[in-house]
Amino acid sequence: MAHGPKPGFTRWLYTTNHKDIGSMYLWFSFAMFLLGGCMALVIRAELFQPGLQIVQPDFFNQMTTMHGLIMVFGAVMPAFVGLANWMVPMMIGAPDMALPRMNNWSFWILPFAFAMLASTLFMEGGAPNFGWTFYAPLSTEYAPPSVTFFIFAIHIMGASSIMGAINIVATILNMRAPGMTLMKMPLFVWTWLITAYLLIAVMPVLAGVVTMMLMDIHFGTSFFSAAGGGDPVLFQHVFWFFGHPEVYIMILPAFGIVSAIIPTFARKPLFGYSSMVYATASIAFLSFIVWAHHMFTVGMPIAGELFFMYATMLIAVPTGVKVFNWVTTMFRGSMTFETPMLFSIAFVILFTLGGFSGLMLAIAPADFQYHDTYFVVAHFHYVLVPGAIFSITAGVYYWLPKWTGNMYNETMGKVHFWMAFVGLNVTFFPMHFVGLAGMPRRIPDYALQFADFNQIASVGAFLFGAAQIVFLFNVIRTVKGGKKATDEVWENPEGLEWSVPSPAPYHTFSTPPVVR
Amino acid sequence: MATESSYYVPEQSRLPIFATIGIFLTAFGAATWINGGSSYIFFAGALSMATVLWFWFAAVIKENMQGLNSDQLKRSYVWGMGWFIFSEVMFFAAFFGALYYIRTFSLPWLGGEGDRGSSNMLWEGFQNTWPLMVTPEQAVSGEAAKVVGPKGIIDPWHLPLLNTVLLLASSVTVHIAHVYLKKDKRQAFNLWLGATVALGIAFLFFQVEEYLEAYQQLGLTLESGIYGTTFFMLTGFHGAHVTLGTIMLLIMLLRSVIAHHFKPDDHFGFEAASWYWHFVDVVWVGLFIFVYVLGA
Ligand code: HEM
Ligand SMILES: [Cu+2]
Numbered sequence: 001m002a003h004g005p006k007p008g009f010t011r012w013l014y015t016t017n018h019k020d021i022g023s024m025y026l027w028f029s030f031a032m033f034l035l036g037g038c039m040a041l042v043i044r045a046e047l048f049q050p051g052l053q054i055v056q057p058d059f060f061n062q063m064t065t066m067h068g069l070i071m072v073f074g075a076v077m078p079a080f081v082g083l084a085n086w087m088v089p090m091m092i093g094a095p096d097m098a099l100p101r102m103n104n105w106s107f108w109i110l111p112f113a114f115a116m117l118a119s120t121l122f123m124e125g126g127a128p129n130f131g132w133t134f135y136a137p138l139s140t141e142y143a144p145p146s147v148t149f150f151i152f153a154i155h156i157m158g159a160s161s162i163m164g165a166i167n168i169v170a171t172i173l174n175m176r177a178p179g180m181t182l183m184k185m186p187l188f189v190w191t192w193l194i195t196a197y198l199l200i201a202v203m204p205v206l207a208g209v210v211t212m213m214l215m216d217i218h219f220g221t222s223f224f225s226a227a228g229g230g231d232p233v234l235f236q237h238v239f240w241f242f243g244h245p246e247v248y249i250m251i252l253p254a255f256g257i258v259s260a261i262i263p264t265f266a267r268k269p270l271f272g273y274s275s276m277v278y279a280t281a282s283i284a285f286l287s288f289i290v291w292a293h294h295m296f297t298v299g300m301p302i303a304g305e306l307f308f309m310y311a312t313m314l315i316a317v318p319t320g321v322k323v324f325n326w327v328t329t330m331f332r333g334s335m336t337f338e339t340p341m342l343f344s345i346a347f348v349i350l351f352t353l354g355g356f357s358g359l360m361l362a363i364a365p366a367d368f369q370y371h372d373t374y375f376v377v378a379h380f381h382y383v384l385v386p387g388a389i390f391s392i393t394a395g396v397y398y399w400l401p402k403w404t405g406n407m408y409n410e411t412m413g414k415v416h417f418w419m420a421f422v423g424l425n426v427t428f429f430p431m432h433f434v435g436l437a438g439m440p441r442r443i444p445d446y447a448l449q450f451a452d453f454n455q456i457a458s459v460g461a462f463l464f465g466a467a468q469i470v471f472l473f474n475v476i477r478t479v480k481g482g483k484k485a486t487d488e489v490w491e492n493p494e495g496l497e498w499s500v501p502s503p504a505p506y507h508t509f510s511t512p513p514v515v516r
Numbered sequence: 517m518a519t520e521s522s523y524y525v526p527e528q529s530r531l532p533i534f535a536t537i538g539i540f541l542t543a544f545g546a547a548t549w550i551n552g553g554s555s556y557i558f559f560a561g562a563l564s565m566a567t568v569l570w571f572w573f574a575a576v577i578k579e580n581m582q583g584l585n586s587d588q589l590k591r592s593y594v595w596g597m598g599w600f601i602f603s604e605v606m607f608f609a610a611f612f613g614a615l616y617y618i619r620t621f622s623l624p625w626l627g628g629e630g631d632r633g634s635s636n637m638l639w640e641g642f643q644n645t646w647p648l649m650v651t652p653e654q655a656v657s658g659e660a661a662k663v664v665g666p667k668g669i670i671d672p673w674h675l676p677l678l679n680t681v682l683l684l685a686s687s688v689t690v691h692i693a694h695v696y697l698k699k700d701k702r703q704a705f706n707l708w709l710g711a712t713v714a715l716g717i718a719f720l721f722f723q724v725e726e727y728l729e730a731y732q733q734l735g736l737t738l739e740s741g742i743y744g745t746t747f748f749m750l751t752g753f754h755g756a757h758v759t760l761g762t763i764m765l766l767i768m769l770l771r772s773v774i775a776h777h778f779k780p781d782d783h784f785g786f787e788a789a790s791w792y793w794h795f796v797d798v799v800w801v802g803l804f805i806f807v808y809v810l811g812a
Binding site: 006010011013014015016098099101102104105108109112113116145148149151152153155156159162165166167169170171173174175200201202203204205207208209211212214215218219220221222223225226227228229230231233234237238241299301302 | 527528529530531532533535536537539540543544546547550551572588589591592593595596599600602603604606607609610611613614617618622623626630631632635638639648651652653661662663665737738739741742743744745748749
């Protein structure tokens with residue numbers, strides 16, 4: 001067996017190595033993050049002032065749609081899969097992923113799928129313009145012709161996700177080193193196991209809903225058309241049955257990452273490990289029975305409104321358990337504030353803020369006021385940006401020395417953090433206010449009284465964007481060289497990944513490690 | 517590095533990147549074709565996909581026969597197939613769920629029932645029935661309607677009942693085949709597996725018969741409102757899965773007859789195909805009950 005990577009470009013095309021594939025996922029995700037970010041900046045530039053300045057309304061709609069799709073499916077999800085590829089085998093003492101060739105396939109589908117999705121921007125009639133939630137009939141009867149390409153792009157992305165998830169399940173359940181019992185697994189592994197189940201359960205439903213669209217558009221079926229006895233609201237039910245678990249797909253691995261980082265820098269073991277596991281499992285279960293909180297205003301029977309309202313609020317309980325555990329882990333710890341820790345602490349605080357606005361939205365009668373306003377935009381950006389994105393960033397800083405063998409530049413890391421932290425709050429905090437005041441989401445123009453807050457938000461967005469350049473620069477510098485990292489990297493961190501050299505050898509374990 | 521390694525990690529492989537190109541061409545080609553372009557890309561994609569899969573499975577089989585597959589890897593294949601089938605279950609669940617929602621909630625509301633019944637004002641005179649023979653559009657526009665309900669529907673107690681018997685029987689025969697394989701009775705294994713394939717083909721034959729009847733005599737088509745939509749989408753996807761399952765079993769049969777593959781204690785390829793077949797069977801039972809019997 002070869003012990004190092006093969007030379008040349010084909011290494012990346014033919015590789016079966018979890019580290020190679022993990023790196024490709026992460027770089028791909030970052031590229032998509034920049035692309036989706038540029039689209040966000042187009043949106044924010046247009047919204048800097050009321051009135052139409054830069055783009056036409058239809059192109060504006062294409063930007064909001066593509067921004068959402070690219071960030072969700074291209075940036076956040078692949079980043080977590082990349083981290084899983086790198087870390088899960090190392091954390092459980094496995095030689096590699098369970099099904100290495102399929103692993104490569106799962107990755108390489110993504111660049112092709114996104115090339116196809118992005119190419120719709122240049123097609124006649126333009127790219128999809130119906131929002132990332134692609135509600136029918138906007139996405140069926142009134143859709144641009146490129147919707148067909150969008151549908152098939154979603155199909156192959158879904159195939160990639162399902163294969164990736166199956167691989168992770170097989171790896172975790174089947175490849176653990178002797179002695180690595182389930183309740184000894186690091187939380188990142190636990191959260192990914194549960195996430196993988198969510199993926200396997202809901203990606204096929206997404207495939208189902210785009211198939212229904214395809215049939216309605218091209219083959220005369222009536223799923224979403226009342227004229228034939230169907231119902232456009234059916235679309236929303238099927239979509240959100242996928243969509244709500246999907247938002248947890250984007251946050252559960254984040255929980256795992258922070259649960260790894262906070263103990264290291266608080267120099268205390270994680271408080272309440274098993275309650276973390278059970279909380280994660282409860283969140284995953286509950287995520288299947290809350291989907292219609294996105295649909296309070298479609299006209300559901302009162303029993304439905306009440307059920308989905310209370311079920312949604314119930315999720316706050318296990319989520320609260322988690323926040324409590326992180327805070328308690330830090331309590332009286334001897335804390336230091338390296339970059340990964342800064343991002344993690346910001347995660348805990350700001351994600352909680354997003355949870356609070358979520359609770360407000362969960363109150364059905366109140367949601368009648370908030371729905372489809374910038375308040376919702378503020379809510380989900382608070383859970384996704386300082387939530388998902390910050391956790392990914394924290395994870396990259398935390399494990400980068402293990403991957404490359406070099407320490408990143410701490411000062412630059414801190415600069416990145418503060419720029420991102422300030423930038424995101426300046427961007428998204430004012431959105432709460434304009435939302436409560438009634439500014440609708442997904443519009444290129446707005447009433448004058450919203451102008452001040454929008455201007456502030458746009459400035460913040462460009463600051464946040466600039467922060468990512470610092471990040472990119474820091475990562476490239478670290479990959480190229482820098483101060484050598486020790487094998488442990490941090491002070492007494494927990495986990496098998498710190499027991500191997502830095503950089504981690506191409507094949508981590510050729511014989512199973514000993515787990516105490 | 518350790519000379520004795522207890523883990524097997526496959527070498528680099530060209531298969532996945534070719535499979536990627538195959539799946540991409542298939543998807544891109546399908547979209548191009550459906551949007552009114554040429555069908556060449558689609559067929560090129562489908563062909564390359566099939567070719568890659570052929571080589572991929574051949575590689576896996578070869579590795580197994582060379583004894584490269586550890587018990588651990590074999591378990592991974594088992595997990596993989598199991599969860600793949602679960603994902604298929606969820607795909608069907610979306611369509612069954614749609615049927616349930618339409619029948620229990622949205623159609624009654626369209627017909628004026630309950631506190632959401634006000635939508636009936638848009639479709640005055642529409643009556644909720646199942647099977648839905650008169651669409652809301654017909655109720656409002658009469659002759660001018662574009663979406664027209666079916667004239668008749670499939671009687672569950674003829675072809676569908678026959679198909680139920682065929683498919684249930686095939687689940688039994690494939691199980692018997694498995695038992696014989698485990699007892700190393702090659703001849704009997706081939707025979708019962710052959711019978712299973714034959715039953716699968718018979719099922720498909722009658723399914724086509726049924727579709728012809730629906731299209732030609734009953735005016736029941738994909739386009740005949742929500743009844744036709746749910747009917748054809750559910751039975752159609754099931755039919756596609758039966759086709760795939762039959763092909764899988766046929767390949768297993770050929771592997772056994774021609775190449776003498778499978779050992780009494782090592783035959784996951786066959787077992788995976790048979791699991792798939794049982795899954796297809798269970799879906800059919802759901803279809804028979806919820807689409808045919810309760811839909812009539
Ligand atoms: C305490 C937990 C949470 C609660 C109670 C909650 C509740 C809600 C509610 C009720 C809405 C619908 C608002 C409306 O459209 O009127 C919503 C929207 C949304 N939430 Fe949450 N949420 C929570 C956590 C999360 C998390 C963790 C994420 C993702 C990481 C998330 C992502 C989203 C997204 C993306 C939307 C908007 C979807 C759209 O319409 O485009 N939420 N949330
Ligand atoms: Cu939700």
